[in-house]
Amino acid sequence: MRISFVLEPEDIARFHAALARAERLADCMDECEIVETAKDALNTLPLASAPRYVRQRLVCVQQMILMLEDEAWCLPGGERREVLRTLIYFADPEDLIPDEVAVIGLLDDAIMLELLLRRLRHVIDAYVDFCSYRRELQAGADLDRTRLGALLARRRDALRERMRRRIARVEAVRGLSAPH
Secondary structure, three states: OOOOOOOOHHHHHHHHHHHHHHHHHHOOOOHHHHHHHHHHHHHHOOHHHOOHHHHHHHHHHHHHHHHHHOOOOOOOHHHHHHHHHHHHHHHOOOOOOOOOOOOOOOHHHHHHHHHHHHHHHHHHHHHHHHHHHHHHHHHOOOOOHHHHHHHHHHHHHHHHHHHHHHHHHHHHHHHHHOOO
């Protein structure tokens, strides 16, 4: 069965208000605390009973945590803050619908993750491409650490540039479609 719904501007406003609350929480936490809180949420939430569409988005939460912890990727500041903001909302048990409410408790998390992941898609795509490239290099030629590091750095820089160009394009389109 497929269920679709439309979020009206006032619905989006509620999500923005909840996100603002999460951002206030971020002012009291450092990056390590945010990541640990997100990991703890992944480990303690009732995920086995969560609907499939919720679990699918939680895979992205795991991916964002890996991205933040990946020293070779070393996500830059602006994009890093966006990922942390997403993790804060996810890890907040007192968001729009309390997480422990059976079946629907994680629904707001899934919706918010979907909205935020759309904004982060170019960041995540670049990281996925980086990880694929790294696996190919490690599985292929016998490279010393210095050569491997240099190749990864070059690819990382190219992917970051691509990521920034794509983000700028999306923001330019949003700017053109925004009411004046």
